[in-house]
Each structure stands twice: as C-alpha cells, then as structure tokens.
Amino acid sequence: MTTLVEVARAAGVTAATVSNVLRNRGKVGEETRRRVLAAVESMGYRPNLMARALVEGKPHTMALVVSSIANPFYPEFALEVERAARKLGYFLLVCNTNDDPAQERAYLDAVGGALAQGVIVMNADFVQLDALQDLRRRGVPVVLCMWERPQEPPPLPCVAVDLYQAGVLAAEHLLRLGHKRLGAVCGSEPTGNHQWRLRGFIDTVQKAGVELPASHLRYGHDTIDDGRNAAHSLLAGVPGLTAVFATNDLPALGVLQAAAELGLEVPRDLSVIGVTDIQLAHQMRPALSTVAMPTAEAAMLAVQMLQSEITAKPDHPLPISITEPPRLVVRASTGKPRG
Amino acid sequence: MTTLVEVARAAGVTAATVSNVLRNRGKVGEETRRRVLAAVESMGYRPNLMARALVEGKPHTMALVVSSIANPFYPEFALEVERAARKLGYFLLVCNTNDDPAQERAYLDAVGGALAQGVIVMNADFVQLDALQDLRRRGVPVVLCMWERPQEPPPLPCVAVDLYQAGVLAAEHLLRLGHKRLGAVCGSEPTGNHQWRLRGFIDTVQKAGVELPASHLRYGHDTIDDGRNAAHSLLAGVPGLTAVFATNDLPALGVLQAAAELGLEVPRDLSVIGVTDIQLAHQMRPALSTVAMPTAEAAMLAVQMLQSEITAKPDHPLPISITEPPRLVVRASTGKPRG
C-alpha cells in the first residue's frame, strides 16, 4: 500500500506538504503542487481513511442498525439513509441484528468502539431503549428513527413520524368512499409498534359513528402470510365486510391474496388499504392504495440529527424531529362498496 | 471517550498490560487482571477499533458493493454476506452505488483507501470489470460474486453460480410436465447478465425437439413491470402458449400478474417458473415455482475468498469458487398443460 511518506519521497517533499496539497490547504507552491499531484497519480495513492479518522478523532462513518431485512421496507429505508449520509460525506455501515439482542449488543459495542461516529437505530418492535440509553450515556451519538408517536417521545434523540395520522387518513378515505363494515389487520401485538396506526384508524371510524368492535380486529406479525391468515379469519368471522385496513403494506398484500383466493374482486367486493408505500405496493395488481411514509425525509432528518449530535455539547436537550405527515396514496385497491 | 491509557492509569498499570488483559495474552497476574477488568468495567471503556485497525494494518471490515437495492434479491443477499462476514469477525460496510459509476468509483476509492480490508462486488448488469481490476492491481482485495458462467470466468477472483443450469432445470421441469408451447422472458438484454439462464433454457428445449423461435422470447429489465409487459406481449403474440420461463423471480411475478389480468388460471392455463427464489416467491399466491440460487453458500464463499485474498501473497493465481448448482423448487405455479 502506498503511503503519504512514499508519495512525499517520490515528489521530493515532506509528508506535511503532500497532506496540504491533498486537503487544498493553499499555501503550496504551484510547481510543488504539480509534482505532488503527479506522484499521487502515478503511484495510485489513496489516503488511509483509518489513519485520518484516528488523528481527526472521528471516522466519517455512521452506522445504521436494523433488526431484520426480511421486511422489504428496511432495505428501502436503508437505501435512503445511505443516500443522505453520503450527501453529508459519511459512509454507512449497515448492521443487521437479525432480531438478536446479543448481535445488537455486539454491534453497538463495536460502534461505540469508534467504528462509526454514531448510530441510527431503526425503530422496531423490540428496540432496547435501555441499551441505547447506556450507549448514549457513554458518549456515543444515537438517533432513533421512525418513532411512531411524536406526542410521546422516547428518552432518546429521535425522528418521529406521526403514524396515528396514517390510521386517520386510511379511515377517512374508506369512510368517504361510503364503507360501513370495516375490519383491520394489525401487523403487531395490540401494544406493539403498530398500535398507533390502529388507534388512529379506530378512533376516526368510531368518531364517525361507525361501529368497529374488537371482533373486527386481527393481530399478527408484519408479514404477507399473517395478513393473509388474518384476512381469512376476518372474512369468515365478519359477514358483509367491505373494507380492510392493514397497518402495513405487507399484511395488506396478504389481504389482497386472501381476497383473490376467496374469489372476491378488489375493490368491487373488498377495499384494501395499507401503510408505508413500499415499492411492491405499486407493482402488485391491483396496485395497493396506501398511506405513504415520508421515508426519504425521515432518513435525511435522521442523518442530520446524528450529525448535530456528533458535534453537540454534552447535556444538550433531547432533540426530536417530526417529519411531514404521511400522505394518502389512492391506487386500485380501494373503491366504493357494492350497492 | 475513555482510552486505554486512562484505564491503565486508573488500574495503576501501564497501557500494555491493559491491552494484554483485553486480548487474553496470558502472562498477566490474576490480581492485576482483576483490577484492570474492574477499571474497564467502571469506566465503560471500549477499544477504539480504528486505532487497532491502524496498528494491526487491517480494519476488520469488508465492503459489499451493490448496484441497487430496488431488486429485493440484493438486500437478501446482502443479509447473507453480512452474516457470513460476522461469523468470520468482520463488519460489513454496505455500499449502494445506485447504478451510478461515479458513486461506485467514490466507494471503491474509499475502500481502497483502507476503510475496509477488501471488497465484494455483486455481479450486476453494469459491473465495471476495468475499474475493479485497477483496484486489485493497486493491492485491494476484490471478489466478484454471483458470476453466472463458471466456464468463462472474469479476470478477477470470483464466486460463480452455474446459472446456465438454472435454465436447464427450468426447461426440464416444464418439458417433463408435458409442455410443448413455451415462451421465455429475459430480465436483461440478449447479451446481458441473464443470457446464460436463457441459453440453458433454449438449448434444453431445442435439444428435446421442441421449437422455440425468437418470437417466443421477450427481453426487458429485471422488474415485475417488465415481466408483466413482456407476458402480455407474449400471450398476445403466441397463441396457445402453455408455459413461460422468466430468467428471474421478479419478472416471473409480473407474468403471474399478466395471467391474472387476462383471466388465465395458473397453472391450469399457464405455467410460470422463475429463477432465484426470493422471499416473495413463496409468499405470493400462487406460490412461484422457481430455480433457487444457493445464496447463503455464495455469500459464505465470497467472504471466505475475500479473506484468503486478504492474506494471500501477491501474484497468486486467480481463484474461483463454484457453488452447488441451483436447485429446482416446485410450488404452485407450474403444472401439466391443459388437455
């Protein structure tokens, strides 16, 4: 590997000068500058980022901790974070914990061990807020991203999306279309991650005077399969259902499949709406109506917040950024009820 | 940030001793050891991985360069690489180039600049072998993964999967079921990445005496949408088609959708088979028959190969690993032709 000193020697100067040339510090003679650049070029020199990080006291690296990439939303979000990080000059270390707390612990230690300058953690069902607070107390910048309830923030810097609103928007859309027999499929436990989306939906529906008893609700995991099973159970248990809200796109796609298996035509016999707007949502047929998350914005805010955390003084107040509200995207899976 | 020296001071020893304790180098008195550990614990010390990397001459980091994560296969593969890397004690830096050569260049420079010890590059349509060879010449370990044609290896260390075989297996499966009117949808240009899969299919079909003129072939991108469009064109242009091979799962899902839109029942009216076995393949309905890639194995081999490249002497012969052959996975989208 070519080092700075070797380049310097080749150019007949000293390491400091080469460094100055490379960082455009000015104060370098034009002639010297040319010689140095030539040497750099011909030797294929690349600065050792680790060494630079060491002396500067910071690696230009952020870490993103995701719990699983089984759900296609995570990679899509990771992509956005990567983009945002690059824009600010950071590299992104992606840490997949596979829903394994030990793995997460190991990653956080490593990151706390200065592999990255800070860490963005995807809010997921099982996030261990305690471990993250510890980390933060030890001086490692941490940002929690995609917190779903801005009104009740976590004890960490966070980027929040008001997903209660997502439930509200979905409900309003279905009610506006004239649906009165509604069901919902929740992609988490009742007290889990998706609870707010569901509450927004329930509150809005009930406020409109439409009944939505517990028997119209199903809970499961955030997967296509669970969505399909829930839909089968729902359609069997609640006669006359005309619309289903799923707290995420994956289960919504499962509902679509269940409908197809039962010979129901969407949206004529059943309207279906999800949340997130993953890529699949518009690629499937019928294309899925959904409430889109401001993914790119959340990613950008998270990266920016992490950057401020990195430079912030200790004991500054806990920051929180709130994204634009989610947005209704009407596609082909929702329509007026029959009759 | 707590450093080694601070810990040493607190424990009343010197940095070397702390280091010895932490690395379990033995030769440390039990009593001292205890004191050191206590200090480490109470001060929340974490070794600075950058410093360690610098002195050891290697970061425990590998980079994975992927061109895009629009295609769900990439994240799934990235996950496997991450797992394999972790198993060998490496962290994984994920570099998404967004199909942008400049971005790729920037990443490769950074990685060549010792952010990572080496780089695994996903074989994609547009991989720039030249740039990679340059990098390798500069001494950066590079492994190309998922090369599709072991018989014609690239000028780089690589992990190859014989995807010609994938085409063969798909063809044999369809022929065995009795199909005689076949079509194919290729997820790349005729000379693109998927050409071998298609050739395997064509060769096998023709060897069996079944005709497969160019009019039964469609080319496009590796997306659901292109698969759907190709299928519409194919089904309109070739009457009596009973089975379609898609060179990837995504276009295969598109074919499934086209069939549904045309009121065709799968597999009664049309059999569909893809390649890869992404997660969606078994989550969709009908579940997709496909030829599964040995993803986890390829990931492991790539990581292992990169590790040997890292420790290999210069000018060693170009290594190539070949995975197990792809495997036929029969699900619900293929069956006997009607009549």
Next chain:
DNA sequence: TTGAAAGCGCTAACAC
C-alpha cells in the same frame, strides 16, 4: 512556502 516534530489510541517487541 516548506519542513520538523508531536501525537491520535493502540499493539508488539523486547527489556526489566
């Protein structure tokens, strides 16, 4: 405008 020197946090020889 350029060079010399110190030091980032850590490890590895070697000496004590």
Next chain:
DNA sequence: GTGTTAGCGCTTTCAA
C-alpha cells in the same frame, strides 16, 4: 508478570 519503546499513516501546530 509488567513496563518501555517504537511505530501504524496521517494531520497539525510551529519553526525555518
């Protein structure tokens, strides 16, 4: 067993 020393590749005062 433990400490001393040197140095990884780089940046950054400070002198020349």
